[in-house]
Amino acid sequence: MxxxxxxxxxxxxxxxxxxxxxxxxxxxxxxxxxxxxxxxxxxxxxxxxxxxxxxxxxxxxxxxxxxxxxxxxxxxxxxxxxxxxxxxxxxxxxxxxxxxxxxxxxxxxxxxxxxxxxxxxxxxxxxxxxxxxxxxxxxxxxxxxxxxxxxxxxxxxxxxxxxxxxxxxxxxxxxxxxxxxxxxxxxxxxxxxxxxxxxxxxxxxxxxxxxxxxxxxxxxxxxxxxxxxxxxxxxxxxxxxxxxxxxxxxxxxxxxxxxxxxxxxxxxxxxxxxxxxxxxxxxxxxxQKAVTIPCTGCRYCMDCPAGVDIPKVFAAYNRYATGRSKSVLREAYEAIPESERAHNCIACGACMSQCPQGIQIPDEMKKIAELAAK
Ligand code: SF4
Ligand code: SF4
Missing domain, CATH: 3.20.20.100 (NADP-dependent oxidoreductase domain)
Structure with a gap:
């Protein structure tokens, strides 16, 4: 050592x-x-x-x-x-x-x-x-x-x-x-x-x-x-x-x-x-050529009042973004209960001040919800 x-x-x-x-x-x-x-x-x-x-x-x-x-x-x-x-x-x-x-x-x-x-x-x-x-x-x-x-x-x-x-x-x-x-x-x-x-x-x-x-x-x-x-x-x-x-x-x-x-x-x-x-x-x-969300999975932002599992949603998106595979996104995203997915975000902003990475969480949720809907 x-x-x-x-x-x-x-x-x-x-x-x-x-x-x-x-x-x-x-x-x-x-x-x-x-x-x-x-x-x-x-x-x-x-x-x-x-x-x-x-x-x-x-x-x-x-x-x-x-x-x-x-x-x-x-x-x-x-x-x-x-x-x-x-x-x-x-x-x-x-x-x-x-x-x-x-x-x-x-x-x-x-x-x-x-x-x-x-x-x-x-x-x-x-x-x-x-x-x-x-x-x-x-x-x-x-x-x-x-x-x-x-x-x-x-x-x-x-x-x-x-x-x-x-x-x-x-x-x-x-x-x-x-x-x-x-x-x-x-x-x-x-x-x-x-x-x-x-x-x-x-x-x-x-x-x-x-x-x-x-x-x-x-x-x-x-x-x-x-x-x-x-x-x-x-x-x-x-x-x-x-x-x-x-x-x-x-x-x-x-x-x-x-x-x-x-x-x-x-x-x-x-x-x-x-x-x-x-x-x-x-x-x-x-x-850096792959666009990813810099979430470390620390969970300081949890719990979300709307029930979104923020780090899990970001982890699913990052797997998609780094692999560029829609099937990977679907698989990872579908493993998250429906009530914890991005579209449930009501953009209340409560999570933002807790995030050490300064991630614009509601904006990212909107983007991921739109992508998932496609
Ligand atoms: S902004 Fe969205 S993800 Fe963040 S706490 Fe509010 S509802 Fe949950
Ligand atoms: S606080 Fe930020 S970095 Fe930590 S899990 Fe939540 S979104 Fe990810």
Whole structure:
């Protein structure tokens, strides 16, 4: 396993982090985790040197925190980093900060979190946390020994990130970073701002919710021509991990083969060469020729008051757009119950402010409903 040093303490952090947002499920439509399989995945990762496990209050509708706390309990507490996040959208007062933190500690069965983030900040939420005084409340909790390091995860533009970084003594920052978002979400500038602040960066969505694993046949061909043995996802992991200020790259692993593939990518880790970067550029150009909706499947936009299953509709459309096959669209779309399809959207806009990707959801729903009707 490749490690990076967390400078303030000298701790060695595994360059691969285990994300607990997309654990295997017993039923794909329900949040319950396949605990037996997920435990084997965690054990395999731990035994191969992964020491950074990232969860959050809403993952698996609250079940992820309890799972990962229990899954790691058999290992010495100092041998792993347990990481979770404050549910920013639920916090209304300084007291709420301590209340949610205590609830999370209890759910995970631990006395402290190694890294604790203010979850999913954007311009609106930054305003809210500043009014409440969330950072100072977290510093109090740190003094009580319940948190070791304070950071935030972020989904907005560099203009919002810059003053946020300047406002407090954050110890790390987590951003969405991958070769598609390098320009699409200006991840380049975000990375530079964090580096200039001299704090480490944690990568989320290196494979963009699986999007950079499937790509398009033409883009996959670029990667396979360069290295027939390497998985397509491994290119995305290596891309993010090749930047020197990355502390760890979180991968939300759903199957054992994701764990073994990611670990193989880090044993040994090969940073991208100039030649490799050209291959990524070629694949990206091929991929961008297909019009897709940049949905990562995070489900933050759910539930929709009109019953639309937003991420499922987008996943069906993206399968069509990247394969250009109407039969694929029909098959994927018909697997969604009629009451959850795009035409049910009443354009209320309630989902929009929840979407970290800034997708114009009602517009896309209209477009997909028209396409499906044809
Ligand atoms: S805009 Fe459409 S998809 Fe979004 S919450 Fe409203 S009805 Fe649901
Ligand atoms: S539409 Fe946005 S919020 Fe909803 S699942 Fe996709 S990326 Fe997440």
């Amino acid at each position: 490749e490690y990076r040093t967390f400078a303030p303490t000298g701790q060695k952090i595994s360059l691969l982090g285990f994300g607990c947002m997309r654990l295997p499920r017993l039923d794909p439509d329900k949040p319950e985790i396949d605990v037996e399989l997920a435990q084997r995945m965690v054990d395999y990762a731990y035994e191969h040197g992964v020491n950074y496990f990232d969860t959050a209050y809403p993952y698996h509708e609250g079940l992820s925190e309890s799972f990962i706390g229990a899954a790691l309990a058999k290992y010495p507490r100092e041998s792993y980093n347990l990481v979770t996040k404050l549910p920013t959208w639920l916090v209304e007062s300084k007291e709420d900060v301590g209340r949610y933190l205590d609830e999370q500690l209890e759910k995970c069965g631990v006395d402290y979190f190694d890294f604790y983030l203010v979850h999913s900040l954007n311009a609106e939420r930054v305003k809210k946390i500043e009014q409440i005084g969330v950072f100072d409340a977290l510093v109090e909790q740190k003094k009580l020994g319940k948190i070791r390091h304070i950071g935030f995860s972020f989904h907005d533009t560099p203009d919002v990130l810059e003053p946020l970084l300047a406002a407090h003594d954050w110890e790390f920052a987590q951003i969405q970073f991958n070769y598609l978002d390098w320009e699409l979400q200006d991840a380049k500038r975000q990375y530079e701002l964090i580096e200039a602040k001299r704090i480490p960066c944690v990568v989320m969505e290196p494979v963009r919710g699986g999007m950079l694993h499937t790509l398009t046949p033409e883009a996959v061909d670029c990667f396979k021509a360069a290295d027939p043995e390497a998985s397509v996802a491994s290119w995305a992991i290596r891309y993010a991990a090749s930047f020197p200020n990355m502390l760890t790259v979180l991968s939300g692993m759903t199957a054992m083969e994701h764990v073994t593939d990611n670990i193989a990518t880090m044993e040994p880790f090969r940073p991208l060469s100039d030649e490799d970067r050209k291959v990524v550029d070629e694949a990206l150009t091929a991929y």
